[in-house]
Amino acid sequence: MLWNDSLATGVALIDEQHKELFRAIDMLMDTSQKGRIPEVLKFLSDYVDKHFADEQKLHASSGYPKAAVHRTYHENFVRTLRENVAKYNANPNIPAILAINTMASNWLTEHIMVHDMEFSRYYKSR
Ligand SMILES: [Fe+2]
Numbered sequence: 001m002l003w004n005d006s007l008a009t010g011v012a013l014i015d016e017q018h019k020e021l022f023r024a025i026d027m028l029m030d031t032s033q034k035g036r037i038p039e040v041l042k043f044l045s046d047y048v049d050k051h052f053a054d055e056q057k058l059h060a061s062s063g064y065p066k067a068a069v070h071r072t073y074h075e076n077f078v079r080t081l082r083e084n085v086a087k088y089n090a091n092p093n094i095p096a097i098l099a100i101n102t103m104a105s106n107w108l109t110e111h112i113m114v115h116d117m118e119f120s121r122y123y124k125s126r
Contacts, residue, residue: 001105007112009120017051028101041085
């Protein structure tokens with residue numbers, strides 16, 4: 001899936017980065033980009049790190065009370081993503097890519113809808 005308006009938090013930096021993450025996740029399923037899968041996986045892993053770091057900075061600078069627990073959600077996702085990418089690298093095949101695509105888009109969608117929206121409400125209400 002691609003990013004859509006129902007995922008908009010209204011915090012510009014976060015929304016732009018979420019769009020970029022969905023673009024990379026979506027590219028994994030684009031057969032015309034098949035040769036670029038290792039490159040896209042590397043981009044995705046690096047960009048996830050950058051995005052979470054930026055988001056956590058925003059949590060800290062705005063005094064978000066749920067910053068610590070939110071950080072653990074990010075850390076758990078990074079661990080799962082790393083494991084899945086390592087699995088693909090050890091045995092590159094389509095089901096392994098499909099698994100990464102499904103896991104990452106499901107996690108990101110739910111995380112945004114529940115936890116990033118919660119932060120956005122806090123951020124805008126200050
Ligand atoms: Fe987050």
